[in-house]
Amino acid sequence: MLVASSALTWYLARASGVVAYLLLTGVVVVGIALAGKVTVRWPRFAVVDVHRFGSLLVGVFIAVHATTLALDTYLPFTPIQLVVPFASHYRPLPTALGIVAMEMLAAIAITNVVRKRLPYRFWRRAHYITLAVWVAATAHGMTVGSDRGSLWFSSLYFASIAAVLTALTVRVSPRLRRYGLGRLALAPAVVALVAVLTLGSAPGRASAHPPTSFEGQLTARVSNRAGQALAMTSVSGSAAETNRRLVFRIDLLGAGQQVTATEIQLRYAGKEPAACAGTVTQLDTSGFVGTCRFGDGTSQIVQASWKPTGNDLTGQLHLATSA
Numbered sequence: 001m002l003v004a005s006s007a008l009t010w011y012l013a014r015a016s017g018v019v020a021y022l023l024l025t026g027v028v029v030v031g032i033a034l035a036g037k038v039t040v041r042w043p044r045f046a047v048v049d050v051h052r053f054g055s056l057l058v059g060v061f062i063a064v065h066a067t068t069l070a071l072d073t074y075l076p077f078t079p080i081q082l083v084v085p086f087a088s089h090y091r092p093l094p095t096a097l098g099i100v101a102m103e104m105l106a107a108i109a110i111t112n113v114v115r116k117r118l119p120y121r122f123w124r125r126a127h128y129i130t131l132a133v134w135v136a137a138t139a140h141g142m143t144v145g146s147d148r149g150s151l152w153f154s155s156l157y158f159a160s161i162a163a164v165l166t167a168l169t170v171r172v173s174p175r176l177r178r179y180g181l182g183r184l185a186l187a188p189a190v191v192a193l194v195a196v197l198t199l200g201s202a203p204g205r206a207s208a209h210p211p212t213s214f215e216g217q218l219t220a221r222v223s224n225r226a227g228q229a230l231a232m233t234s235v236s237g238s239a240a241e242t243n244r245r246l247v248f249r250i251d252l253l254g255a256g257q258q259v260t261a262t263e264i265q266l267r268y269a270g271k272e273p274a275a276c277a278g279t280v281t282q283l284d285t286s287g288f289v290g291t292c293r294f295g296d297g298t299s300q301i302v303q304a305s306w307k308p309t310g311n312d313l314t315g316q317l318h319l320a321t322s323a
Helices: 007-034 043-070 079-082 093-112 120-127 129-144 150-173 181-199
Strands: 213-226 228-240 247-257 258-268 276-284 287-294 298-310 312-321
Touching: 007 043, 007 129, 007 150, 007 247, 043 079, 043 093, 079 093, 093 120, 093 129, 120 129, 129 150, 213 247, 213 298, 228 312, 247 276, 258 287, 276 298
Parallel strands: none
Antiparallel strands: 213 228, 213 312, 228 247, 247 258, 258 276, 276 287, 287 298, 298 312
16 A cells, blocks of 8 residues: 655656756756857856856755655655666666766766866866756656646647757857847747647657556555645555556645546556556545546546545556547
């Protein structure tokens, strides 16, 4: 049985990861502009300060991301799994890319702390690693992020990639520098967003195909977090049949006695895990019904029937491909 944690940790882990990536993209773009002496309207000292402060914020949000992943129990990570590449059995390569990116960024931060003791050329070349950090973080987010199948997530990544590629193009082309980085980055970013809106969320699609059906025994825990106006109820646990196992999480946001928003997250465990996200359509004290969509476009109906004993739940979970 999984120990329930507040839904706050799960949402903080997801949000902090996205914010850290966007800040990292901004730091990389500004760093390329400074290195290439691209035309920027702000004074150079102000741009340098923004670059340094942005780098600090990246570290803060990465720390929040790692900490909340360690605290959350939907997909639990041990401290060792968060710092040692390939120590986690969950999508080892994408997870390792995120860990390597975090550790390379920490190494760059150390060079900043001891900058006065280092030769300038060494310090400058060490900062080129930031681009490798961004590449690893991009691959990490697009392959392991729980929101990678959503349109908004794909749009952010398309726009970030377009911005960095534009900055690199300007960096190696002296003729383009006089136009300024902002103007040159706008066009490809708009094109990238239009492409995502037209083609859908292709970059976030998972390669693993989910089973056509699943029916197993579930065990879960319920946690509640109430505020002044809103209340969050989170159900997290696992279900298993003969040779397959999945972990699940259902988050319910309510105002008073009414549910205002819902979310389902499911993950099949195994060598080729599949994941889906969706919403609850029916809910009562004996279970729920919802719909869940996998990265390959397959939709499944999720049904759970349970018997509550305090905050513990036991019962059955059934998934079937929708028509």
